Amino acid sequence: MVCATTVVNVTVIATEALSKRFPRVTALDRLSLDIGPGVTGLVGANGAGKSTMIKILLGLSPATEGRAAVLGFDVATDGAAIRESVGYMPEHDCLPPDVSATELVVHMARMSGLPPTAARERTADTLRHVGLYEERYRPIGGYSTGMKQRVKLAQALVHDPKLVLLDEPTNGLDPVGRDEMLNLIRRVYTEFGISVLVTSHLLGELERTCDHVVVIDGGKLLRSSSTSDFTQNTATLAVEVTDTDTHPDGTRALREALTAAGLSLHVGEEDGLPGAGHILLIEATGEETYDVVRDTVAELGLGLVRMEQRRHHIAEVFRAKDAEREAARDALTAGDGQAVPAQPGTAEFALQKGGGSDER
Numbered sequence: 001m002v003c004a005t006t007v008v009n010v011t012v013i014a015t016e017a018l019s020k021r022f023p024r025v026t027a028l029d030r031l032s033l034d035i036g037p038g039v040t041g042l043v044g045a046n047g048a049g050k051s052t053m054i055k056i057l058l059g060l061s062p063a064t065e066g067r068a069a070v071l072g073f074d075v076a077t078d079g080a081a082i083r084e085s086v087g088y089m090p091e092h093d094c095l096p097p098d099v100s101a102t103e104l105v106v107h108m109a110r111m112s113g114l115p116p117t118a119a120r121e122r123t124a125d126t127l128r129h130v131g132l133y134e135e136r137y138r139p140i141g142g143y144s145t146g147m148k149q150r151v152k153l154a155q156a157l158v159h160d161p162k163l164v165l166l167d168e169p170t171n172g173l174d175p176v177g178r179d180e181m182l183n184l185i186r187r188v189y190t191e192f193g194i195s196v197l198v199t200s201h202l203l204g205e206l207e208r209t210c211d212h213v214v215v216i217d218g219g220k221l222l223r224s225s226s227t228s229d230f231t232q233n234t235a236t237l238a239v240e241v242t243d244t245d246t247h248p249d250g251t252r253a254l255r256e257a258l259t260a261a262g263l264s265l266h267v268g269e270e271d272g273l274p275g276a277g278h279i280l281l282i283e284a285t286g287e288e289t290y291d292v293v294r295d296t297v298a299e300l301g302l303g304l305v306r307m308e309q310r311r312h313h314i315a316e317v318f319r320a321k322d323a324e325r326e327a328a329r330d331a332l333t334a335g336d337g338q339a340v341p342a343q344p345g346t347a348e349f350a351l352q353k354g355g356g357s358d359e360r
């Protein structure tokens with residue numbers, strides 16, 4: 001395999017007003033996207049349309065309207081060519097329990113057209129890459145969820161595709177397993193130059209793994225941009241201090257002193273950072289804000305645990321959308337005073353159900 005980390009400005013996936021309508025639901029609604037090489041996250045609540053999108057991109061399910069191309073191939077006419085150059089890791093558990101990882105992955109390599117010797121060699125390499133080399137001759141039925149996810153990843157990679165589509169690869173994994181899988185996914189691109197489209201309903205994990213993030217909600221595009229654009233710096237300083245004998249509530253003492261010094265601030269309960277509630281969020285008006293904070297902390301004799309420029313989180317895209325919905329609902333219910341509950345499949349519903357709780 002070739003190491004290729006240089007980003008070349010070519011389109012890997014392009015969609016134009018792509019729609020998929022089922023009798024009772026519109027799964028994708030006029031989605032237009034342009035995705036280049038690298039690791040791209042497709043994030044959305046359950047039912048947002050992620051799996052539907054993947055099936056269309058593989059040429060397995062026809063779009064109702066619009067167009068899509070993968071690696072320059074039209075999904076409507078070149079499905080076979082797409083599947084030769086693309087690997088696919090399905091979301092559901094689809095592994096036969098009675099065969100070993102080696103047997104399954106060799107079989108998939110042969111199905112992809114590799115001759116027997118190359119299929120065996122590539123299988124050994126790929127299973128080593130995903131960390132399953134020692135267990136490769138054991139029946140899959142005895143594997144843990146994490147090992148099964150790795151087998152699914154290995155069979156998607158074995159024919160050395162140019163792109164892999166990974167549908168919820170961290171499903172069912174504990175936090176350690178999730179971190180390992182996300183590192184593996186990152187290495188698929190950085191070490192082997194294989195672009196990745198990875199779906200998830202967990203915002204935080206995509207923020208850490210992807211170069212580019214596409215957010216969809218109810219089949220509609222909310223936003224598509226580089227991860228750094230999502231998480232750009234804000235004009236807010238996050239400050240955390242220790243308590244002391246003189247100031248048993250150091251955060252409160254600092255808040256009072258900074259307010260008296262004329263700074264604008266609030267406690268960061270909503271921030272989601274470790275220790276939130278002990279973090280002061282301060283409007284930074286310039287370099288002098290840092291000096292005022294540093295001097296005030298020193299005068300009070302508190303220990304400075306952190307002082308950092310706060311970054312946006314991808315979840316804020318959802319919150320902004322939910323605020324819009326809230327406003328629309330308020331307008332609708334102004335007459336009868338009845339609140340309308342969040343609807344399944346919306347960002348608001350996902351976050352209420354803990355869809356954003358894994359954000360770090």
Ligand SMILES: Nc1ncnc2c1ncn2[C@@H]1O[C@H](COP(=O)(O)OP(=O)(O)OP(=O)(O)O)[C@@H](O)[C@H]1O
Pocket residue numbers: 022023025026027044045046047048049050051052053168201345
């Ligand atoms: N074959 C189908 N027939 C009817 N409706 C479907 C079909 N496949 C998907 N849907 C509906 O389309 C919407 C999008 O489903 P999809 O599976 O693409 O969502 P998703 O974002 O992948 O969510 P999940 O992570 O829960 O799978 C859902 O409302 C789903 O019920």
